[in-house]
Amino acid sequence: MLFRVTQESCKQTMKKITIQTSVNSRTHTLEAAPNQTLLDLLRDTLGLTGTKRGCEIGECGACTVLLDGVAVNSCLVLAPQIDGRQITTVEGLANGENLSPLQKAFLDHEAVHCGFCTPGTLLSAKDLLDHNPSPTEHEIRVAISGNLCRCTGYVQIVEAIDEAAQKMRESNE
């Protein structure tokens, strides 16, 4: 009853599918089982462990990544679905050692406590700001409502996203 059917526990052997994808602007040609999740592909095949496993049913949002610029729960996306598409994970946010405005704002506002929800929340926020440079507080709260955080009460996260939006608008002017 407790052991969810995952790629590993599935007894059927399925033929692997070859996919081409871009992860954090690097192209990869990969083999994936038809039932492998994007979360497992990122963590196990590519070693990108910044994407977190929290519930595996799309409720907690810790595994959020961008798929063609849109925030998705990577535990609910099958690896073959990313063929020909672009993925951004938390490891792709900074430019070398230069943090993105969102990352900096999260540091400045102490929006990071335990940090387990942080990668997913950053990517939900990036999706928001990429599509809506001047969100209201309500829009920010809606955008991260799929990212459960048990530590912060969300206050400092909302402040950080608001400030990042401001900074990004200023630098675009």
Next chain:
Amino acid sequence: MPSQYNIVGTKQRRVDAWGKVTGRAKFAEDYNVAHQLTGRVLRAAYPHARILRIDTSKAERLPGVAAVLTAKDVPGSKVFGIVTQNQYVLAEDVTRYLGDGVALVAAVSRKVADEALTLIKVDYEPLPIVSDPEEAMKPDAPKIHGESNIFVHHKVRKGDINSGFAQADFVIERRFKTQFVEHAYIEPEAVLAEPGEQGGVRITGSIQNLFSSRRSVAAALTIDLNKVQLIQSTLGGSFGGKDEVMTSMCCRAGLLALVTGKPVKMVNTREESMLESYKRHPYALYYRWGAKNDGTIVAMEIRIIADGGAYASMSPFVTWRSVVQATGPYHCENVKTDVYAVYTNNNYTGAMRGFGSPQVNFAIESMMDELAEHVGKDPLEIRVQNCFTRGSVTATGQKLDHTVSLKQVLNEAAAVADFQKKWKAYRSASPAPKKRGIGLACSYRGVSLGAEGTDAAGVIVSVQTDGSVILSSGVTDMGQGAQAQMSHIAAEVLGITMDRIQFLNTNTSRVPDSGPTVASRGTIMGGSAAKKGAEIVRASLLDAGAEMTGVPAGDLSIKNDYLIKSTTGERLASFAELAAECFKQGRPLIGLGWHKSPKTSWDKEGGQGTAYFTFVYGTNIAEVEVDTETGKTDVIDFVSAHEVGQTISRGGVEGQIFGGVAMGVGYGLLEDFEIEDGTPKQLNFDEYLIPTSMDVPPIRTVLVENADPAGPFGAKSIGEPANEIAAPAIVSAIFNATGKRLTEIPASLERVLLGHALNRGGPRGSLQKELPEDTVCKIRPVRNETL
């Protein structure tokens, strides 16, 4: 007023945050090594059953399986426990709750390990289940351990309640009930256990209290403590929750690693985590107060039954805090309190943020509101009238000889929230579909462990020859910011900026046993040790500076990263130059700061003593909007006032308050880990609901600073105080809005609308697999429409 401090009380970037925004921070599941095996646990099929036979032969023959183990394979102590050792590493002959482990498998992959679990055959004889703690107290109830299910009885006795009630003009008598609460740390439990090079094991994982877990691993595996190395990975939340459940995982993974000679990784799914992990205790609370018509309380008789679940765990300590604080911060000459903890076949219950206070605070503050109502006062007036002040004597006979800030936090919070005006206006508002209300709750809380036991901690401060600094401590960071607090304090003492500091995660082989990181003791205990450690290094640096410059050490200081002449402020050397010079002179650049708490005492029979060496005080005010047609309650505004002694990290304190209130909103309105006949009903976040960003109100903080000599720079604590009075404030606000007083939480739609909870009865949500397919319709919000 300009602060006398450079770093203390300011807002600084957290020392642990960079790795967490870049994805570099390594949480337990992120650790992998070559040739590691996957460890899996076969859990109990019945909440209460005798194990007749376990046949592992088929599982052992499955290709890829390295080991299949049962209780008989545990070489040393088969049980562990902080107070009472009765929790089994693997169930030996009886299962006592559904989370019990019955057998272990290590295999080359998760797939093989899971298949092996299905091949283990266990014959059980089901035993009668007891799931209600009050039923479990009866003599004829099924017994979980030994002769009686009652395993704790704490008392407090003060004055004489009979004469107290005789003086009373009226008596208020109520029964309150609280629920099981899941910690819901977003990171599920995980460890990687590796055989040690010289024997023993090295275990890296999401462990809150490494030293107590280490003791249990050493005893179970019969290894000396120096060969059991526990290393804390970056912890994805704990809230008191990653203690015994991690001890059990460490023992199991360590055993598999030793038997197979290979590294073994174990990771719980969310469902396994919720099934196995311990919860916050549900309490049944019987409160009987006698009072005068002027609002004076003359007698309190309190009886509390805590559901301890299958094992003792922390129940003896959790319920002890309850018995000490059960009367609240209010004067009363005649008190009789009895708190019991009882075994059942439910999930065992243990430490969770608040530690026995959220339950009693709900009852106390509800009683206070009823008292106010009866004598025609408002909730603020009645509390100000009855609350402790400096010199007051508590129910346990302790004289409060520190600054008692209770009236101050009450009045400041009420002023910020405009409490009294709103309370009167909402009370007399005319009927409407949506009604507003405002409610208030306050508390006092003993700081740190108190008379529970030895209370001491150590921090190592190590300055490098380039002026960078490494700190390490036995006090752990679970996300609450303990590392940041200790870093603020060390930076203040050393006269440096925070960016010089790197904090290492706890490693039991490299730092002294500092007790558990519980009871909001991170800042007051870890911080005091950090201060002492930094002072040792500072003295050494100043001696080096004196030898280098010829200026006497007493006339030197370090400020803003420079060695300066105190009198003139003249900069004599950079901190890096000073550190290099100190090394060159052969003087120590390292200091071990050790701090032991002031004395406490407890007389068990009389229930009297100096329970805690100091206390903190807080007030929460919640404003709600209740939909009177559906019962749905939204918290629309919140004021949280706390006396913290001295703020160390402004963002840290505020963050703890915001998070504590959010968790309190969950406790008051949403969260209920339902267990029916020993079977948990919610095992993932689709059904166990914790607050999202849409549920948490705007929160205003009020920080009251009355420096306490017991803490570093006067600082006390905030982690648990922040969480313990939100729920009663919300329930009080619901009364103000609707005139309905709830005596059970959470204040679900049904309770607010109908006055009682509804039981679905049948299977629910994700457990509905057995229903015909066409009757199951699961709809979740979908964001990835493009797929």
